[in-house]
Amino acid sequence: MGRSVAAMITAERLTKRYGDKTAVDAIDFTVRPGAVTGFLGPNGAGKSTTMRMVMGLDHPSGGGVTVNGRAYRDLPAPLHEVGALLEAKAIHGGRSAYNHLLWLAKTNGIPRRRVDEVIGLVGLEAVAHKRSGGFSLGMGQRLGIAAALLGDPGVLLFDEPVNGLDPEGIRWIRNLIRSLAAEGRTVFVSSHLMSEMALTADHLLVIGRGQIIADTDMADFIARNSAAYVRVRSPQSGVLAEALRDRGWRIGRDDDGALKVEGATPEQIGDVAGSRNLYLHELSVVNASLEEAFMRLTADSVEYHARTDQPVPAGV
Amino acid sequence: MTTSSILTPPASIPAPARRGDAGGARLTFGRILDAEWTKIRTVRSTVWTLASLFVVSVGLTALICLAAAGDLGEAGNDEPVGAFVTWGLMFGQIAALVLGILVATSEYASGMIRTTLAAAPRRWSVLAAKATVVTGLLLVLGTLTAFASFLAGNYFLDREGIGLSLGDGDVLRAMFGGGLYVAVLGVFGLALGSLMRHTAGAVTVGITLIFVVGNLVNLVPGAFGEWLTKLMPGNAGSAIANVESFNPDLLEPWTGFAVFAGETALLLAIAGWLFSKRDA
Ligand SMILES: Nc1ncnc2c1ncn2[C@@H]1O[C@H](COP(=O)(O)OP(=O)(O)OP(=O)(O)O)[C@@H](O)[C@H]1O
Ligand SMILES: [Mg+2]
Numbered sequence: 001m002g003r004s005v006a007a008m009i010t011a012e013r014l015t016k017r018y019g020d021k022t023a024v025d026a027i028d029f030t031v032r033p034g035a036v037t038g039f040l041g042p043n044g045a046g047k048s049t050t051m052r053m054v055m056g057l058d059h060p061s062g063g064g065v066t067v068n069g070r071a072y073r074d075l076p077a078p079l080h081e082v083g084a085l086l087e088a089k090a091i092h093g094g095r096s097a098y099n100h101l102l103w104l105a106k107t108n109g110i111p112r113r114r115v116d117e118v119i120g121l122v123g124l125e126a127v128a129h130k131r132s133g134g135f136s137l138g139m140g141q142r143l144g145i146a147a148a149l150l151g152d153p154g155v156l157l158f159d160e161p162v163n164g165l166d167p168e169g170i171r172w173i174r175n176l177i178r179s180l181a182a183e184g185r186t187v188f189v190s191s192h193l194m195s196e197m198a199l200t201a202d203h204l205l206v207i208g209r210g211q212i213i214a215d216t217d218m219a220d221f222i223a224r225n226s227a228a229y230v231r232v233r234s235p236q237s238g239v240l241a242e243a244l245r246d247r248g249w250r251i252g253r254d255d256d257g258a259l260k261v262e263g264a265t266p267e268q269i270g271d272v273a274g275s276r277n278l279y280l281h282e283l284s285v286v287n288a289s290l291e292e293a294f295m296r297l298t299a300d301s302v303e304y305h306a307r308t309d310q311p312v313p314a315g316v
Numbered sequence: 317m318t319t320s321s322i323l324t325p326p327a328s329i330p331a332p333a334r335r336g337d338a339g340g341a342r343l344t345f346g347r348i349l350d351a352e353w354t355k356i357r358t359v360r361s362t363v364w365t366l367a368s369l370f371v372v373s374v375g376l377t378a379l380i381c382l383a384a385a386g387d388l389g390e391a392g393n394d395e396p397v398g399a400f401v402t403w404g405l406m407f408g409q410i411a412a413l414v415l416g417i418l419v420a421t422s423e424y425a426s427g428m429i430r431t432t433l434a435a436a437p438r439r440w441s442v443l444a445a446k447a448t449v450v451t452g453l454l455l456v457l458g459t460l461t462a463f464a465s466f467l468a469g470n471y472f473l474d475r476e477g478i479g480l481s482l483g484d485g486d487v488l489r490a491m492f493g494g495g496l497y498v499a500v501l502g503v504f505g506l507a508l509g510s511l512m513r514h515t516a517g518a519v520t521v522g523i524t525l526i527f528v529v530g531n532l533v534n535l536v537p538g539a540f541g542e543w544l545t546k547l548m549p550g551n552a553g554s555a556i557a558n559v560e561s562f563n564p565d566l567l568e569p570w571t572g573f574a575v576f577a578g579e580t581a582l583l584l585a586i587a588g589w590l591f592s593k594r595d596a
Pocket of ligand 1: 018022023041042043044045046047048049050192
């Protein structure tokens with residue numbers, strides 16, 4: 001068994017309702033081995049709820065989800081198959097990191113030396129016997145990751161693993177996640193930051209208001225959404241646009257009347273203008289950000305809109 | 317910790333030698349029990365609650381016996397002497413209740429319950445393991461506490477010539493009864509904590525139920541009030557831990573204990589049912 005083809009997470013019509021609110025709305029998805037699958041969505045989209053249902057912690061209101069072909073509660077040795085770092089800091093502050101990992105290891109018959117091993121792996125040797133209540137956010141996160149790796153599982157879930165970490169911590173986790181997938185494991189990582197996902201994930205699952213709104217290859221998503229264009233301002237923009245269009249490039253207009261040229265390099269545009277003696281006042285490359293693409297994608301499904309467009313009533 | 321070890325990403329994740337043979341590493345009740353035992357012995361609150369149980373029970377017993385021995389020894393005294401030798405347990409028992417509650421609620425306060433249930437998704441087994449650990453620990457400590465209370469209190473009674481003998485059937489029954497009572501009380505707390513998932517709330521309800529309501533129902537008139545008093549968990553259960561009782565209307569020790577154990581089992585069953593039904 002182990003990291004075979006079966007090491008997957010599969011959700012079918014997975015649903016979670018809280019009262020009359022549907023947090024997760026009949027979603028279908030598959031998370032495959034050997035890749036990092038990013039689970040991207042704005043706040044309140046249903047990422048954590050979905051992950052808790054994968055782990056058998058929350059009961060679905062409908063549909064279901066399996067890990068390696070079984071419901072979580074039916075796994076014969078859960079820690080050997082699934083490791084998770086969930087959002088909440090799930091550690092008793094009065095217990096040392098070592099003892100936390102020790103009781104956890106005992107549940108699944110994991111030997112003591114593996115506890116020492118994972119402590120070394122996340123670099124907590126020096127504080128392993130101190131109360132975990134005094135740990136910094138980054139140290140707590142490392143302890144959570146040590147716990148997730150304890151049973152050397154083929155499937156790993158990380159819920160917003162880089163939240164609140166400093167750049168070094170972020171880089172460390174990013175590398176770790178990538179290396180886990182490179183070893184053939186199934187890695188499922190949630191985030192609400194597109195930029196983070198672009199650096200970590202191979203596959204992208206976008207969720208908004210409890211529904212899957214994109215299930216795509218990361219490379220595809222980038223190719224489709226990060227198309228750059230060249231911004232051109234010219235006093236003779238009408239003539240220039242005509243000339244550029246003749247070359248087969250797509251021409252659009254920015255809000256201020258500047259031309260947006262797709263498919264051409266600044267050099268090519270400059271040459272066209274020069275050959276016709278047209279003046280240029282601006283010639284610049286503009287990269288559409290992935291973050292914007294993500295925001296466009298989820299614009300209709302954002303849970304809590306900041307109401308910046310509302311006029312402030314006078315006299316308040 | 318050293319900076320370099322923090323910043324260096326692991327090149328690869330070393331696998332334990334026996335990876336793959338899932339046969340040797342299954343989830344079993346014995347393992348969950350071992351894990352729960354490890355949990356309870358690795359937090360300070362366990363030491364504090366057990367120490368309070370012992371010190372409060374033994375200390376208060378010694379004090380009351382020291383203070384009352386003279387009067388008890390006088391001719392014409394009609395107070396039940398046997399009720400004094402384990403008197404402190406009346407207060408020490410709160411620690412047993414709190415210990416049981418904490419075993420459940422501390423996991424909710426920290427969110428650790430999710431780690432527990434990810435490692436051991438068989439929820440009935442988790443609750444049963446917690447109940448076993450609480451029972452075992454309190455059975456031993458409760459019995460030791462009862463013996464120590466007796467020895468301390470009886471020392472002062474002996475000086476007045478009214479001491480009891482350990483060989484006395486009721487005395488011996490109360491010694492082991494002390495262990496039984498606090499063990500079941502601890503499980504009662506565990507069930508309450510598991511139901512309420514909140515330390516302060518569960519402690520308040522538990523203490524109110526055992527102490528306040530247990531005494532207030534005395535005021536309910538008639539046979540109904542009498543039975544209510546007899547059946548309240550603390551009243552029914554504690555008789556087994558006392559050589560004699562101040563209150564002659566309580567159930568017989570073993571009958572009372574059976575009632576208390578039954579009530580606790582019912583509460584634990586409800587807690588377990590909700591535990592397996594609710595989101596963690
Ligand atoms: N226990 C609960 N009771 C009621 N509503 C809940 C509960 N848990 C989550 N919700 C609601 O379900 C929706 C999804 O929440 P969830 O925490 O899964 O979102 P998320 O994608 O993880 O968001 P974030 O990025 O903020 O972590 C939210 O509207 C949330 O308010
Ligand atoms: Mg979340």
